[in-house]
Amino acid sequence: MMEFFSSGLSAYADTNTLWTIFWMAVITVISRSFFFISDTPWTLPAWAQRGLQYAPIAALSAVVIPEVVMTQGLFIHTLMDARLYGFVGGAVYFFWRKGAGQAVLGTIISGMAVYLPLHIGLGW
């Protein structure tokens, strides 16, 4: 066990780094609570309230699409990339099941079932 620990794990931590990590956690709280920290009554204008229903899917798409079609900040110029087929495989499963039951779990499993063989087996 000691060998295991000395091989990779280190108990050392820089005090400054720990403080930075603590304040980063505070940033998490502030950003996620930003508009409900204050008790002052305030309502969003109606157009903004309507617009927010498009925000969740936009946020997910903005995170997901670059993860699928970009490598190190550049648009990929090949179709031999396992992520493309994993993504399509997952989405096809979801819409085939029409989102019923454990469709999201199925999306993960079927997407990985397409992705892993191509990625590990073929190196795509």
Add this chain to the structure above:
Amino acid sequence: MFPLSANWRRPEFRQGFFDMLSVAPGIAAWGLMTGVAMVKSGMTTLEALAMSLLVFAGSSQLAAIPLLLAGAPMWIILATAFCVNLRFVVFSAHMRPYVMHLPRWQRLVTGYFTADLTYVLFVKRFAKPADSEEGRAGQMAYLAGNGGINWFSWVSFSVLGVVLANFIPTAWGLGFAGVLALTGILCSLATSRLRWVSAGVAGTTAVAAFALPLKLNILVAIAAAVALCLLLEKRPSQAPEVETP
């Protein structure tokens, strides 16, 4: 929020728990690879553990690591973390009417646990804030169940990733399961034509604006998608469309 036991007894808590459970394997794989990435990029085990347990925001963690290792001033790291988290500021505007009945400290704890998927699943399940005390308690119980399992799967697997970092090859690409978890939720949100438009515009914009610093491409993409969808709405004075259950 899930530390309150009053929430555990409500049926909505279990509902929220199980809604998130099907996504949890993706979250877990993603947390695992974030843990591995922290150690492989040169953080010490203790630092990486502290980060996994406290910060609870994957993208801001990954953005902060190179800055930490380069010895950047603290305010720059914190400003970076905040900018990467700006999408949560947008979410908090949406969440405000749902949580304002809580005392402030509970709102802050609730905010802390409301990460991307928790927010997305919550507003998908509840299109409008409840107008009765009973309804509000139910909504908060749902949020607690859903946020609790999300926190648990993320944190426990990032800790595992930190501890096992030297035994898990990043080349396997297990982190892709996280992308697929988000993909599944994305598909489940595509319930109207305008939402498809929103996804398309946001995805394209995020790629086109990828060169922006601090992951600001995500914020620009959300803004562009929301603005275009508002312009495309036919009858702007009508109430927001209600999702079909």
